Amino acid sequence: MTEIIKLLVVIAVIIFLIRKKWDLGYIMLIASLLLGASFGLNPIQLGENFVLALVDPMTLRLIGLVVLVYILSGVLRKVESLKDLVDSLQQLVKDYRLILAFIPGLLGLIPMPAGAIFSAPMVKEIGDREGLTAEENTFVNYWFRHVWEFVWPLFSGMILFAGLLKVEIREVILVQFPLTITAMIVGFIWEYKNLKKNAGTISKKDIFLNLKKLFLGVWPILLIIVLVLAVKIDLLLSLVIVIFSLFFLNIKKLSLKTLKEIIRNDVDLSVMILIAGIMIFQRMLQVSGGIEVIPKVFAKLGVHPYIVLFSIPFFIGTMTGLSTASLGIGLPILLPIIVQVEANLYYAMLAFTGSFIGVMISPMHLCLLVTKNYFKADMGKIYKMLILPLIIIVLSSLVLVIVQT
Numbered sequence: 522m523t524e525i526i527k528l529l530v531v532i533a534v535i536i537f538l539i540r541k542k543w544d545l546g547y548i549m550l551i552a553s554l555l556l557g558a559s560f561g562l563n564p565i566q567l568g569e570n571f572v573l574a575l576v577d578p579m580t581l582r583l584i585g586l587v588v589l590v591y592i593l594s595g596v597l598r599k600v601e602s603l604k605d606l607v608d609s610l611q612q613l614v615k616d617y618r619l620i621l622a623f624i625p626g627l628l629g630l631i632p633m634p635a636g637a638i639f640s641a642p643m644v645k646e647i648g649d650r651e652g653l654t655a656e657e658n659t660f661v662n663y664w665f666r667h668v669w670e671f672v673w674p675l676f677s678g679m680i681l682f683a684g685l686l687k688v689e690i691r692e693v694i695l696v697q698f699p700l701t702i703t704a705m706i707v708g709f710i711w712e713y714k715n716l717k718k719n720a721g722t723i724s725k726k727d728i729f730l731n732l733k734k735l736f737l738g739v740w741p742i743l744l745i746i747v748l749v750l751a752v753k754i755d756l757l758l759s760l761v762i763v764i765f766s767l768f769f770l771n772i773k774k775l776s777l778k779t780l781k782e783i784i785r786n787d788v789d790l791s792v793m794i795l796i797a798g799i800m801i802f803q804r805m806l807q808v809s810g811g812i813e814v815i816p817k818v819f820a821k822l823g824v825h826p827y828i829v830l831f832s833i834p835f836f837i838g839t840m841t842g843l844s845t846a847s848l849g850i851g852l853p854i855l856l857p858i859i860v861q862v863e864a865n866l867y868y869a870m871l872a873f874t875g876s877f878i879g880v881m882i883s884p885m886h887l888c889l890l891v892t893k894n895y896f897k898a899d900m901g902k903i904y905k906m907l908i909l910p911l912i913i914i915v916l917s918s919l920v921l922v923i924v925q926t
Contacts, residue, residue, distance in 0.1 A: 527559045528854070535850070536840055545846055546791055549798025553805045560809035574804040575797055579684050582757065583796050587677050588788055589760040594631050595783035596764060597741060600771045609734035612727070617651055618712045622665045626705075629666035630673060630742050637666050637888035641895045655898040657716060660906045663892050664711070668704040670844070670877055671697040671870075674749055674756055677792065678844030682873060685803065685852045686864045690756065691749070696866040697873065703917045707910045741767060792845075799849030806853045826858050827922065830868055831875035831915075838879025842886035847876040867925045874918040878911050 531552050538548045557567045574580060614620050624647075625640040641662050648658040673679060674690045683690045741763050748759035768775045833854060838847035852859075852872060859868045880886055882904065893900055 524560075528556075531556045531559065532850075539840055544791055544794070545841065545843065546794030546796075546798045549795065549802050549846075549849075553798065553801040556802065556805045556809060560805075562805075562808070566808075570804050570808055571801055574801040577800065577804075580797060580800040583677075583680055583684055583800070584793050586680050586757055586760070587792055587796060589757065589764065590675050590677070591788045591792075592780070592783055593675075593741070593760060593764055593767075595787035596767050596775065597631060599779060599783070600767065600774055605734040605738055609731035609738070611647075612731045613735065616718075617647055618709075618716055618718075621647055621661045621716075622705075622708060622712060625662045625664075625666040626668060627739065627742070629669055630675070637662055637892045640666060641892055645896065651717070653716065655896040656902040656906060659892050659896045659898040659903055661708075661712065662896075663889060663903075664704075664708050664907075664910065666888060667877075667881065668701055668708060671700040671704070671873065675745070675760075676844070677796070678848055678876070680756075681796070681799065681845055682848050682852065682869070685848070685856070686859070686866070686869055688864055688866070691753070692866060693869070697870050699921060700870070700874065700914060700918060704910075704914060707913050711906075711910060795843075795845060795849075799845065802850065803853040826868070827871060827919065830855055830858060830871045833875070834872050835875035835879040838876045839883045840879075840885070842880055842883035842889075844876050844880050847879055848873070851876065865926065867922045871918055871922050874915060878915060881911060882907065 534555060535548055535552050538551070539545065553571070554567060557570065562570070610620050610623060614623075621644060624643045625637065628640040641658075644658055644662045648661070653661075670676060670678070672694045674694065679690060679693065683693050686693070744763050744766070745759055748754045748762065749756050754762070768780075834847045834851035837851050838844065841847060852869075855872050859865055859872065881889075883889070884900075889903075892898075893903060
């Protein structure tokens, strides 16, 4: 029990500093020091493990992937391909509810902090024209942006998740894709139940021009999907290929100076520090030796493993609003339950679901905050809209775990 108390003290310090609005990356560094010291590591051992975690190939890979994702987001914004994409959709799709889902769904494939604000103006333009309330606009923009969380290989949370499990991202995708399908179905059912139908008309004029605009806007995302999932090229290399392709095809708009501006303005250093802090924290959990007793303690208390797997990431996700934090802090603690001879990806999926639900309802989730503020929506009404869809996701995950294990 002593080891559990030490871990609970460290988690309590993390929560306290989060409430004090400290930067999460620095919080993880402090927590790593406190964890190592509480388990008897001397200053030299602490320093050695800090360095070993930082130079670990997985740490360097994670940081490299996230940097490339930020650069890709900046490049796509510079070439303004997404604006043409939305214009073409309005000329091609009859039912506005499909467009409302498609816009945040598509832009949700581009990871960025508070990224829901990117699609909010487009959703508002369509939603206001159709007479939607602020809360309806908010729900559509928020929900469909996050339907890909379980499968999209560019999300830093997904990258970290697969890295901690030491499995290929495609293995995680194969297990978790039913949850993305469920989230999409739930979102569409909500739309068709709550949003009025409006018989629009498809513009047959310049249909090929609009299809061309649509393709020009979506091809970078499609290329990444093909390279990673079909051709099975490493995600790091796939991102480099797509970024270079965008520069080559938009040579008049993009230059070396533009790339420097994107790196300076778009790459978030705090996220790099956060990843480093999480990887150091994970190493400290391993070398301390205290982590192995957690499943035994829960077993003695009679707590079902499913509850443990779900609740720890859920709690951290609710407190932080960040999947990288909930998975980075929670998953290392849960690894003794998830990994026996090899990783049980369905157990891992339940932990991922806990993280997803916690982050989705977190009052510190930037996407929720910026969307709510942009549409001037009532937070209580938004939560009422979210409750049933999120419960369905939890039940779907639980059914998959029971059936598959």
